[in-house]
Amino acid sequence: MALPPETYFSYLAEGAANVVYRIQLPHLQAVPPPSITEEYEEYEDDESQPTESDIAPDWLQSSENKLLRVRKDLPTTQPCESSHHAWLSLIAPMFEPDQIVQQSLVSLRAWNIIDQLNKELRRWDQDGHRSKLRPSKRRGVYLADDEYGLLVDDMTSQNSTDAVVEFKPKWLSQSPSAPKDAKRCRQCAYVAQRNAKRAGSGKPPTEEPCPLDLISVSKQDRIKAARLILPPQESQIAIARMTEWLASNSLLSRLRGYQNHLDKNGPLVSDVNDENFQLAMTLRDCTVFMRIRGGMNDPNSAIEARLGDLDLKSKEKRQYWVDTEKALINEGWYMATELETFRQPNNCHICSKQYQT
Numbered sequence: 001m002a003l004p005p006e007t008y009f010s011y012l013a014e015g016a017a018n019v020v021y022r023i024q025l026p027h028l029q030a031v032p033p034p035s036i037t038e039e040y041e042e043y044e045d046d047e048s049q050p051t052e053s054d055i056a057p058d059w060l061q062s063s064e065n066k067l068l069r070v071r072k073d074l075p076t077t078q079p080c081e082s083s084h085h086a087w088l089s090l091i092a093p094m095f096e097p098d099q100i101v102q103q104s105l106v107s108l109r110a111w112n113i114i115d116q117l118n119k120e121l122r123r124w125d126q127d128g129h130r131s132k133l134r135p136s137k138r139r140g141v142y143l144a145d146d147e148y149g150l151l152v153d154d155m156t157s158q159n160s161t162d163a164v165v166e167f168k169p170k171w172l173s174q175s176p177s178a179p180k181d182a183k184r185c186r187q188c189a190y191v192a193q194r195n196a197k198r199a200g201s202g203k204p205p206t207e208e209p210c211p212l213d214l215i216s217v218s219k220q221d222r223i224k225a226a227r228l229i230l231p232p233q234e235s236q237i238a239i240a241r242m243t244e245w246l247a248s249n250s251l252l253s254r255l256r257g258y259q260n261h262l263d264k265n266g267p268l269v270s271d272v273n274d275e276n277f278q279l280a281m282t283l284r285d286c287t288v289f290m291r292i293r294g295g296m297n298d299p300n301s302a303i304e305a306r307l308g309d310l311d312l313k314s315k316e317k318r319q320y321w322v323d324t325e326k327a328l329i330n331e332g333w334y335m336a337t338e339l340e341t342f343r344q345p346n347n348c349h350i351c352s353k354q355y356q357t
């Protein structure tokens with residue numbers, strides 16, 4: 001599938017590995033309509049007239065409600081073609097179709113799309129502080145000159161009443177290579193370490209939900225997690241809805257099941273050439289995109305939740321994963337015995353459960 005010339009891409013957001021664009025197609029009228037005589041010739045009286053979507057070209061139907069997601073040129077990313085192949089064969093079969101952001105390949109070669117998008121990114125970077133779109137920490141990295149990009153389901157709000165929420169569930173179980181009597185889970189240990197570094201450079205701490213609270217049977221734990229997922233000003237009704245979703249959804253428990261099953265040894269021991277380990281690390285860094293039609297305050301609104309950012313992790317990340325795990329163990333972040341000067345609060349599920357017993 002290729003998009004027609006004159007398609008306009010507007011920057012939406014980016015992460016460490018990909019840039020995501022909204023797609024604005026050339027107006028449908030630009031596609032030559034069938035002539036009146038052709039229409040008469042093709043449709044008999046008893047045949048129903050084709051609707052706009054029946055006559056729309058392939059590119060129009062395939063790119064409706066889609067975003068373009070393109071890979072950055074980094075040693076840790078793989079061409080979309082190979083990551084899409086892994087997604088099709090290994091990842092998509094793990095979930096129901098409505099539990100994941102659907103994706104398909106789109107050709108980027110036709111009219112130097114990447115070249116044009118990179119020119120725009122470079123121009124913004126050169127503009128320095130005048131470029132408000134690109135976060136400063138993302139500057140200096142550009143798109144890979146790939147044959148293909150991905151069309152992904154657009155999970156942004158589709159009208160003014162939709163609410164959207166995005167979060168990463170991260171490690172839904174303790175790391176298998178963490179100390180046995182750890183006082184923090186993998187993610188809380190990591191966040192504590194990161195907040196100590198932030199404090200060292202004068203930045204405020206980030207507060208993130210403990211993944212174990214996301215899947216806890218205790219309502220109190222889930223309320224705690226829901227408050228941290230939602231923006232600070234969210235209403236009690238919204239917090240209650242998110243708390244209820246955390247209890248009733250099957251997505252997170254399925255995700256946790258796969259994370260556990262695919263890596264039983266943890267980053268210190270597991271073989272990075274083992275596809276299962278790469279998959280487990282992929283599932284420990286995916287994103288939940290939620291869209292609530294009618295908003296969080298409408299108790300009847302339907303919640304759509306899909307996992308995205310499911311690109312198979314590269315083996316190139318091995319050293320980073322090993323170094324991270326070693327530091328969390330050796331510097332005492334798992335055990336909450338970090339040096340006094342770096343001391344961080346411990347709000348991890350593991351710690352709160354230990355105090356309760």
Ligand SMILES: O=P(O)(O)O[C@@H]1[C@@H](OP(=O)(O)O)[C@H](OP(=O)(O)O)[C@H](O)[C@H](OP(=O)(O)O)[C@H]1OP(=O)(O)O
Pocket residue numbers: 015016017076168190281284285313317
């Ligand atoms: O190491 P982590 O837990 O900080 O996760 C990284 C993410 O950071 P965050 O989720 O914000 O903590 C990080 O995300 P951000 O840079 O924070 O957007 C990436 O997702 C990174 O993966 P990759 O290098 O793009 O393959 C992620 O790396 P891995 O999942 O490969 O460890």
Ligand SMILES: Nc1ncnc2c1ncn2[C@@H]1O[C@H](COP(=O)(O)OP(=O)(O)OP(=O)(O)O)[C@@H](O)[C@H]1O
Pocket residue numbers: 012013014015016017018019020067069101152153154155156166285287289308309
């Ligand atoms: N399907 C989608 N619908 C709506 N917004 C999206 C979608 N995919 C990505 N985005 C937006 O673009 C941002 C970056 O996308 P994505 O998470 O795919 O990038 P990434 O580089 O793979 O992320 P990471 O930094 O986690 O590696 C997301 O945080 C989100 O705001």
